Amino acid sequence: MKKILIALILGFGLNQIAFAQETEKKGYQIGDIATDFNLKGVDGKMHSLASLTGSKGYLVIFTCNHCPYSQAYEQRIIELHKKYAAKGIQVIAINPNDPNREPDDSYDNMVKRAKKYKYPFNYLVDETQTVAKAYGATRTPHVFLLDQNMQVVYMGAIDDNFEEPTQVKETYLENALNQLLAGLKIEMPQTKAIGCSIKWKKS
Amino acid sequence: MKSIKLLFLVVILLIGKWNFAQEISFVKGSQITTWKANTSDTLYIYNFWATWCKPCIEELPAFEKVAKDYQGEKVKIILVSNDFKKQIDSKLKPFLVQNKIQSEVVFMDETNPNNWLGLVDENWSGAIPATLFVYGKKHQIGFHEGVLTEEELIQWIKKYIP
Numbered sequence: 623m624k625k626i627l628i629a630l631i632l633g634f635g636l637n638q639i640a641f642a643q644e645t646e647k648k649g650y651q652i653g654d655i656a657t658d659f660n661l662k663g664v665d666g667k668m669h670s671l672a673s674l675t676g677s678k679g680y681l682v683i684f685t686c687n688h689c690p691y692s693q694a695y696e697q698r699i700i701e702l703h704k705k706y707a708a709k710g711i712q713v714i715a716i717n718p719n720d721p722n723r724e725p726d727d728s729y730d731n732m733v734k735r736a737k738k739y740k741y742p743f744n745y746l747v748d749e750t751q752t753v754a755k756a757y758g759a760t761r762t763p764h765v766f767l768l769d770q771n772m773q774v775v776y777m778g779a780i781d782d783n784f785e786e787p788t789q790v791k792e793t794y795l796e797n798a799l800n801q802l803l804a805g806l807k808i809e810m811p812q813t814k815a816i817g818c819s820i821k822w823k824k825s
Numbered sequence: 826m827k828s829i830k831l832l833f834l835v836v837i838l839l840i841g842k843w844n845f846a847q848e849i850s851f852v853k854g855s856q857i858t859t860w861k862a863n864t865s866d867t868l869y870i871y872n873f874w875a876t877w878c879k880p881c882i883e884e885l886p887a888f889e890k891v892a893k894d895y896q897g898e899k900v901k902i903i904l905v906s907n908d909f910k911k912q913i914d915s916k917l918k919p920f921l922v923q924n925k926i927q928s929e930v931v932f933m934d935e936t937n938p939n940n941w942l943g944l945v946d947e948n949w950s951g952a953i954p955a956t957l958f959v960y961g962k963k964h965q966i967g968f969h970e971g972v973l974t975e976e977e978l979i980q981w982i983k984k985y986i987p
Contacts, residue, residue: 690877690909719965724879760970761952779951782937785909789936816907819880819952819971 649758652811656766659745660751661716662729664736671714671746671772678710679775679802680768680811681795684748685734686717688726689818692762694784697753699763702780705742706799713743718754719762723821748771754820761817765812767798775808779815783808847921849913850932861944863961867899868985870978871957873930873933873945874905874918880972881954885926887975891982892928900982904930905939907938907953946970960985 650656653723660670671680685692703713721728730748736745748754757766767776776798781790794813801808848935860871869903872888874881880984885904892902908917913932921930935941946968949955958967958981977982 641830694909761931764950777940782939784938785911792939793938794939813939814937814949815951816875816942816953817951818878818952821880 625781631663649756649760650766650777652774652777654774656772656774657769658772659754661747661748661753663744664729664733664741665744669714671744671768674712674714676710677818678770679713679799681706681711681713681799682757682766682768683713683715684718684754684757684762684764684766684820685715686719686724686727686762686818688719688724689762691784691815691817695763695780698780698787700739700742702795702799707743709801709803711799713745715741715745715747716753717745717762718748718751718759719787719821720751720823727821751820751823759790759820761815763815763817765795767795767802769802773804776811778813784816841931847926848932849930849932851919852905853932854933854935854944855942857944860957861959861966863959864964866962867901868982869959869961870900870902870982871905871945871959872902873905873907873953873955875953876912876916877908878953884954884972885924886976887978889927890975891978895982899986902928904928906930906932908932909942910934923987956981957986980985 658671660668663669670785672679674680681702685695687697697711699715707713717727717732719727725731732747733744735741759766765776765778765780766774769775778794778796780795782794783790786818794810797810798808860869863869870888874885876882884929888904892900895906902961906917910932917932918929919927933941938951942949945955945957949968949970952970955968955970956973958965958969963985967981968983969981
């Protein structure tokens, strides 16, 4: 009887630990300082945030080629870059997917897509997936807005309508960008969105 | 004449059944609160997926198999589609027919995931697949973000119904 009881208690304890690990948050929280990276872009050169001198912030967007959600937002990301690069905040797009699991997301295909759709921003490949892991990116597209000190001020969605750009009512990301540029508090620092799960390398 | 009419009706019905695997009902985000509040002794498993989501498609056979293996038991699997609304007829419905999907499918009729993702689980990042477990009888709710294998799905079920 005693043995059973001990087994039960142990089992319960282990269960609790398993649950704790499952719900433990990974990646950045609002207010964290993001670490810089040095990733290869579709231009063949290496890019880091530090190399973007004079920035008023950094708009890091994890995205990719194959995901219909990323594709639905592609044009909107291009427009955002055009609008905000001029104001000192550029888009830095990062593809974190393992090309072995999703051949469409290979570096070569990134180069092709960037050319075809005339990406005006840097499109970088996170080959080791360490950047996506550090940020806590889980899906594409997944947005992280950093201020000029690389502090995370906004995470989440671009807006409130993935399917119909003309019917967008809440431009979450643009609101955050405007508030950051105006030196205001970000009213809604976190939003949620559906997206394609990042294709992690199989260990 | 009467029998011809009847035959006609039967044929229509058969064609209908063969052509349209199932009707897809639309749900709103607020439905999740209702789902989570039920008190029945059936374990409800809500799988959030979409036809455009590769890992979702890969795990679907496991869900279908488990649903079949647990037929007659108090386990119900519902596939909550997050497809694009304009692709319901062109993609979702043909997919269900082609793959002979037997589980009930509902369509999440929402444009803004920010309004409902948190209702499923506050820690859900929004990546799919994701699966919600509701065992109303014991007020137990579980959530898993990511792919589930058949073994993992069975383990989840055994947590509630040993």
